[in-house]
Amino acid sequence: MDFEQLVDNITPAIYEGLKRAVEIGKWPDGRVLTVEQREHCMAGVIAYDLKVNAESERVGFIDRGSKAEGEVCGDDHSHDEAGQDQVLKWAE
Numbered sequence: 001m002d003f004e005q006l007v008d009n010i011t012p013a014i015y016e017g018l019k020r021a022v023e024i025g026k027w028p029d030g031r032v033l034t035v036e037q038r039e040h041c042m043a044g045v046i047a048y049d050l051k052v053n054a055e056s057e058r059v060g061f062i063d064r065g066s067k068a069e070g071e072v073c074g075d076d077h078s079h080d081e082a083g084q085d086q087v088l089k090w091a092e
Contacts (some may be wrong), residue, residue, distance in 0.1 A: 003047070018048075021038075022042050
């Protein structure tokens with residue numbers, strides 16, 4: 001069975017189980033996921049999301065709202081009151 005067939009056989013319950021396993025790093029029985037298992041679970045979650053869920057319902061979706069063309073989302077704190085660039089200084 002190839003990856004596409006595996007994704008086609010994912011049910012909503014399996015999807016939720018895979019998502020939960022990635023979130024907590026454990027299987028439902030308490031066994032810890034290996035790095036490889038976590039990667040495979042994450043790939044399955046992403047593939048299922050792309051196939052079944054609308055963009056706004058996918059894992060990791062960030063609603064940035066709608067802005068007029070040319071506007072930047074979020075606050076722009078890179079300038080001071082006079083519009084000059086602020087300099088970031090690292091303290092040791």
